[in-house]
Amino acid sequence: MTSPKKESIVSKRPLGASISRWFGKNLIRVYMALAFTYLFIPVVYTFVFSFNDSGKSNITWQGFTFEKWLNPCGAPRVCEALGNSIKIGLLATIFSTILGTLIAFAIGRYAFKGRSASNLLIFLPMATPEIVLGASILSLFLVLQVNPGFWPTVIAHVVFCVSFVVVTVKARIASIDPRLEQAAMDLYANEFQTFRRVTLPLVAPGIAAAALLAFSLSFDDFIITNFNSGTVTTFPKFIYGAAARGIPAQANVIASAVFFLALALVVIGQVVSRKRKVS
Amino acid sequence: MKKISTPYLLLLPGFAFLFTFFIFPILSLAQVSTATPISGGDVGEFEQTFRFRNYLEAFLESREHFGRSLVYALLATIIALLISYPLAYALAFKSGKYKNILLVLVVAPFFTSFLLRTVAWKQILGEEGFVVPPLRTLGIISESTTLTSTAGAVILGMAYNFLPFMTLPLYASIDRIDPRTLEASGDLYANGFTTFRKVTLPLSMPGLVAGTLLTFIPAAGDYVNAELLGGPNNTMIGNVIQSRFLIPDYPTTSALSFMLMAAILIIVVVYIRKAGTDEVV
Numbered sequence: 013m014t015s016p017k018k019e020s021i022v023s024k025r026p027l028g029a030s031i032s033r034w035f036g037k038n039l040i041r042v043y044m045a046l047a048f049t050y051l052f053i054p055v056v057y058t059f060v061f062s063f064n065d066s067g068k069s070n071i072t073w074q075g076f077t078f079e080k081w082l083n084p085c086g087a088p089r090v091c092e093a094l095g096n097s098i099k100i101g102l103l104a105t106i107f108s109t110i111l112g113t114l115i116a117f118a119i120g121r122y123a124f125k126g127r128s129a130s131n132l133l134i135f136l137p138m139a140t141p142e143i144v145l146g147a148s149i150l151s152l153f154l155v156l157q158v159n160p161g162f163w164p165t166v167i168a169h170v171v172f173c174v175s176f177v178v179v180t181v182k183a184r185i186a187s188i189d190p191r192l193e194q195a196a197m198d199l200y201a202n203e204f205q206t207f208r209r210v211t212l213p214l215v216a217p218g219i220a221a222a223a224l225l226a227f228s229l230s231f232d233d234f235i236i237t238n239f240n241s242g243t244v245t246t247f248p249k250f251i252y253g254a255a256a257r258g259i260p261a262q263a264n265v266i267a268s269a270v271f272f273l274a275l276a277l278v279v280i281g282q283v284v285s286r287k288r289k290v291s
Numbered sequence: 292m293k294k295i296s297t298p299y300l301l302l303l304p305g306f307a308f309l310f311t312f313f314i315f316p317i318l319s320l321a322q323v324s325t326a327t328p329i330s331g332g333d334v335g336e337f338e339q340t341f342r343f344r345n346y347l348e349a350f351l352e353s354r355e356h357f358g359r360s361l362v363y364a365l366l367a368t369i370i371a372l373l374i375s376y377p378l379a380y381a382l383a384f385k386s387g388k389y390k391n392i393l394l395v396l397v398v399a400p401f402f403t404s405f406l407l408r409t410v411a412w413k414q415i416l417g418e419e420g421f422v423v424p425p426l427r428t429l430g431i432i433s434e435s436t437t438l439t440s441t442a443g444a445v446i447l448g449m450a451y452n453f454l455p456f457m458t459l460p461l462y463a464s465i466d467r468i469d470p471r472t473l474e475a476s477g478d479l480y481a482n483g484f485t486t487f488r489k490v491t492l493p494l495s496m497p498g499l500v501a502g503t504l505l506t507f508i509p510a511a512g513d514y515v516n517a518e519l520l521g522g523p524n525n526t527m528i529g530n531v532i533q534s535r536f537l538i539p540d541y542p543t544t545s546a547l548s549f550m551l552m553a554a555i556l557i558i559v560v561v562y563i564r565k566a567g568t569d570e571v572v
Contacts, residue, residue, distance in 0.1 A: 048396060051396075053411075054407075054409075058408065058411050071419050110304075111305035111308055114304060114305055115301065115302055117301050118297075119298075133309060138505075138508075139556065139559060140552060141508060141529070142509060143512045143529045143551075144532075147320065147536055147545070149312060149316045151319050152315060168312070170308065171308075171312050174305060174308070234406055235515065251404060255410055255519065259410060268403070274399075275395070275402060
């Protein structure tokens with residue numbers, strides 16, 4: 013068998029190469045299909061059951077209805093919980109993005125004494141299990157005689173979001189070609205102008221990505237919230253509390269809506285960044 | 292002078308925050324861990340007595356849960372790795388023009404609430420779901436067999452929930468591999484397996500180490516999966532800490548938290564040393 017040079021990089025056996033290549037190619041497709049099915053089963057399930065004409069509990073299929081989508085706040089307290097999650101998420105995002113971006117610039121841009129210790133301090137919250145973080149922050153509030161509630165939750169969220177912001181923004185800073193800033197300085201831009209006109213626009217997508225990450229981490233957090241929120245109910249807390257007696261289909265509606273909104277944001281972000289690259 | 296002080300000024304607000312709300316709470320946790328209830332005091336009032344026996348007692352009482360947490364987390368990490376590695380590899384090398392779309396699809400499921408997805412698994416695998424009744428009818432599982440309330444459900448639930456933490460770092464590392472190095476390996480008569488073992492795997496090590504850590508750490512401290520998908524025999528250390536906290540038995544909670552953190556830190560340090568990469572920190 014005279015086989016020409018193959019572009020296949022993995023299988024290198026001359027005999028039956030085309031068969032094994034065909035199989036290998038489709039094996040990957042089959043594998044991807046299986047993996048994505050596994051990933052999406054609960055998402056599809058949640059979406060489908062948002063149309064369930066169910067009462068209090070939403071476990072068995074009762075029939076199709078649009079009613080829950082038309083009236084997502086129909087279940088008691090579900091929209092209040094959603095509102096709290098959004099408020100806490102936005103505040104935690106703003107604070108953690110500001111603090112984290114400043115740290116990322118310090119670590120990403122400067123050589124200074126204590127830089128590796130700083131890296132360690134950023135890594136530690138990520139290496140601490142949520143339950144330990146949640147318990148320890150609450151123990152501080154108890155010592156200070158601050159009741160758990162809205163602001164303690166915001167603070168606790170900022171603690172675990174900061175590290176993720178630092179890591180994300182730092183990666184973006186590291187990818188910037190330093191010659192671009194040198195060029196700006198060569199063209200008589202001062203330090204501030206260089207930062208504002210060159211560095212910041214280049215880092216901005218990283219900051220935006222970090223903010224989105226922080227928001228989604230905060231929005232979806234349960235364990236730390238459960239420790240520090242007291243009587244304030246967030247959306248995950250609502251689901252957890254309802255899990256025992258039955259989750260209303262409105263929760264599925266909200267979760268599905270959040271899913272599509274986030275998906276749309278990511279797709280728009282991708283399209284915008286591709287257009288920028290082209291131009 | 293200015294050049295030296297700038298980074299410190301940038302660090303100041305963030306580190307002041309982290310010292311107040313991360314380091315200080317951990318220290319106060321340490322302080323509480325050796326305290327004892329005030330005799331005659333209210334519930335939840337403790338005084339410092341430097342009683343280190345708290346640790347020993349807490350450990351002996353919940354060593355089973357500790358063991359289970361580490362084993363479950365380890366198995367969940369291995370399963371997540373086995374699912375993620377081929378996925379990340381296929382995304383990086385085999386997805387062609389669909390790369391970005393597929394990458395979004397990998398992350399997309401995690402835009403749905405983590406708790407709702409876990410509850411969805413509970414219902415899918417539960418008694419009234421669409422998996423158990425057909426399996427019973429076909430006689431594949433017996434009437435008394437359940438899919439939820441099992442160790443397998445907890446482990447699979449954790450593998451599922453922490454999957455993006457595994458897939459994304461792996462993808463980032465594998466995507467950086469120059470495909471020409473793999474071609475070169477093939478040109479030097481390495482077969483597919485040898486190329487993987489000697490070229491792809493070592494080059495993807497930073498992602499593999501980061502991914503396994505980012506999966507293992509939250510899994511070891513998790514209690515939501517054990518609570519929703521497991522039964523009374525699957526409770527993990529997180530469940531114990533949570534329930535102790537509600538009593539409130541802060542000394543035991545703190546001692547357990549510390550031991551969990553210590554166990555994780557030791558595992559992480561040994562693992563990073565063994566895996567021979569410092570890129571995580």
